[in-house]
Each structure stands twice: as structure tokens, then as C-alpha cells.
Amino acid sequence: MAGIELTINGRPVTVPAGTSVLDAARANGFFVPTLCHDPQEPFGACRLCVVAIKGMRNLPASCVTTVSPGMEVQTESEAVVEARRTILELLLANHPLDCLTCERNGACRLQDYAYRYNAKGLRFNGGKHRYPRDLSNPYIARDLNKCVLCGLCVRTCDRVSERRVLDFAYRGFNTRVATAMDEPLGESACVSCGRCVAVCPVGALSWRSLAGKGRTWQIAKEPVTCTFCEAGCLFDLNRKDGRVIAVTPREPGPGRPLCLKGRLGMELRLVEDAAAPLLKKDGRFQETSWAEALGLTGIIDRMRERGEI
Numbered sequence: 001m002a003g004i005e006l007t008i009n010g011r012p013v014t015v016p017a018g019t020s021v022l023d024a025a026r027a028n029g030f031f032v033p034t035l036c037h038d039p040q041e042p043f044g045a046c047r048l049c050v051v052a053i054k055g056m057r058n059l060p061a062s063c064v065t066t067v068s069p070g071m072e073v074q075t076e077s078e079a080v081v082e083a084r085r086t087i088l089e090l091l092l093a094n095h096p097l098d099c100l101t102c103e104r105n106g107a108c109r110l111q112d113y114a115y116r117y118n119a120k121g122l123r124f125n126g127g128k129h130r131y132p133r134d135l136s137n138p139y140i141a142r143d144l145n146k147c148v149l150c151g152l153c154v155r156t157c158d159r160v161s162e163r164r165v166l167d168f169a170y171r172g173f174n175t176r177v178a179t180a181m182d183e184p185l186g187e188s189a190c191v192s193c194g195r196c197v198a199v200c201p202v203g204a205l206s207w208r209s210l211a212g213k214g215r216t217w218q219i220a221k222e223p224v225t226c227t228f229c230e231a232g233c234l235f236d237l238n239r240k241d242g243r244v245i246a247v248t249p250r251e252p253g254p255g256r257p258l259c260l261k262g263r264l265g266m267e268l269r270l271v272e273d274a275a276a277p278l279l280k281k282d283g284r285f286q287e288t289s290w291a292e293a294l295g296l297t298g299i300i301d302r303m304r305e306r307g308e309i
């Protein structure tokens with residue numbers, strides 16, 4: 001396929017026809033921020049990826065703009081930087097700014113971009129959401145006050161076979177990601193695959209197994225491939241001070257499932273804290289099997305009901 005020649009920040013580049021300006025810029029080493037971007041399904045909602053293109057009056061979203069011959073793109077012009085700062089200020093105006101205790105501190109795209117563009121959340125005043133945290137799912141914590149409505153979780157869950165647990169609900173300021181009938185996640189059809197957590201760019205979705213166990217920069221991630229079946233799901237062993245403290249799914253690629261059985265199975269084998277469950281029998285705690293302990297807490301029963309084991 002013939003290449004398209006254009007310039008990005010004054011540098012001539014050639015990319016295949018049909019490439020988005022975002023991909024062209026990133027492939028050539030230029031930074032462009034995104035919150036909502038999903039390579040499988042460009043969405044164009046967060047507008048953080050806007051760029052300046054000579055001859056265009058507005059700043060187009062680069063993720064949904066295709067390159068054309070002779071295009072002249074600027075990824076960090078004054079107008080682009082100001083537009084991004086304004087978008088970030090609007091997001092931060094309705095955000096808890098809870099970085100000190102947030103599980104995603106240090107691995108949060110909103111935080112990184114606010115730093116880069118000097119957005120402090122002080123420019124706009126308005127209402128703030130006060131949603132209760134949803135801890136109904138045994139593995140996933142949801143804090144919708146931190147949600148930036150990027151929709152990545154919605155589109156990702158759509159691709160989980162027979163799920164579609166999440167969607168946007170309500171309107172305007174009250175728009176939020178919800179399950180059917182807005183029931184808690186633990187009471188929905190969610191199978192706890194964790195794909196949504198893996199793609200969430202902020203602290204709105206987080207792993208309960210990691211809560212309070214360490215800051216993101218203290219936890220080393222070691223990629224592993226599950227060997228329980230031929231699908232070969234990709235997981236991360238989360239190590240702190242050399243010890244495995246949790247197993248979490250990697251960001252899912254096309255065709256890669258992230259089943260609960262694989263994650264929990266590895267967690268049971270590898271998490272040292274979880275080596276010996278204790279059960280109170282005859283008035284004192286005694287070591288027991290994981291099957292018995294999980295069966296008693298109902299997890300195995302729920303997995304059976306859902307056909308996961």
C-alpha cells in the first residue's frame with residue numbers, strides 16, 4: 001500500500017494510507033495524550049488527543065482523523081496545549097483529587113496529564129459527585145467519583161462473551177457508567193474477569209486484592225501466561241519486596257480472554273499471604289483447604305452457578 005507523506009511538528013514522515021493522525025504521531029515518537037482511546041474501536045470522546053492541522057479551523061481529535069498527503073500537523077502548539085489544559089481542568093473540577101490515598105497514584109493517566117499540562121483543578125467551580133463506593137464485587141472496587149467517562153470499560157465489557165454488563169446511564173452531569181438497572185456490580189451479570197479494571201485509565205476501578213498493600217511504584221509486575229487451558233490468558237504477578245501479593249490481568253488484546261479461573265487459580269498457587277486459610281473449628285483456628293474456605297464464603301458456589309468451573 002502506498003505511503004502517505006505528511007509532516008508532524010515540521011518533521012517529514014511517511015505512514016500507510018488509512019492511518020489515524022494519532023497513530024502516525026505515536027509511531028514517529030510524538031507524545032499525544034488520550035483517556036478514551038481504544039485501538040480496536042476509536043471513540044473520539046475525551047478530546048485530549050486534539051492536534052492542530054494547517055488549513056483546519058478547529059482542533060480535530062487525532063484518533064478519528066485520517067492522514068492525508070501533505071498534511072501539516074502540530075501536536076503541541078499553543079492552542080493545542082491550552083485546549084488540553086481546559087479539558088483537564090473541566091475533568092478535575094468534578095474529581096475528588098484524592099491522589100494521596102488513591103490506589104492508582106503513580107499509575108494514573110489523569111494525574112500524569114494534569115502534571116504535564118499544569119492543570120490543578122482550580123479554574124472551574126461547580127457540583128461534585130458524591131457517589132458511594134461500590135464494594136459489592138469481591139475483587140473489584142468501583143469509585144465512580146473518579147470516573148472520567150472514557151467508556152473504555154463499557155467497550156471492553158461489550159467484548160466479553162455474553163456479558164455487556166456496563167453501559168452509560170442517565171444524562172448530562174448525572175451521566176455515569178452503570179450496570180443493568182444500576183444494581184451493584186456484585187449483583188450484576190459481571191463475571192469478575194477484570195478486563196474493565198485493566199483498561200481503566202484512572203482510579204475509578206481498582207483491585208481489592210491490592211488495596212492498601214503498596215504504592216504502584218513499589219509493586220513490580222512480572223508478565224506470565226496462564227497454562228490452565230489453551231487460551232493462554234496474560235496475567236501480571238504483582239511483587240512487592242520480592243513476594244507475590246496479587247495476580248492481575250494484563251490489558252486485554254484482541255481475542256485474549258481473561259478468565260477468573262486462571263487468575264484465581266494462579267493467585268491461590270502463588271500469593272504467599274494466601275498460603276494457609278484458617279477456619280475456626282471447635283473454637284480454634286485451624287488450617288484448611290482453599291476449596292473448603294472458598295466454598296464456605298460462597299465464591300466457589302457462585303463460580304459454579306455461572307459455569308466458570
Ligand code: SF4
Nearest residue numbers: 098099102108202203
Ligand atoms: S484517579 Fe488519578 S487523579 Fe484521581 S485521585 Fe486517583 S490518582 Fe489522583
Ligand code: SF4
Nearest residue numbers: 157190191193194196
Ligand atoms: S469484570 Fe469483566 S464482566 Fe465484569 S464488568 Fe468488568 S469487563 Fe464486564
Ligand code: SF4
Nearest residue numbers: 147148150151153200
Ligand atoms: S470506570 Fe474507568 S474505564 Fe470506565 S468510564 Fe470510568 S474512567 Fe473510563
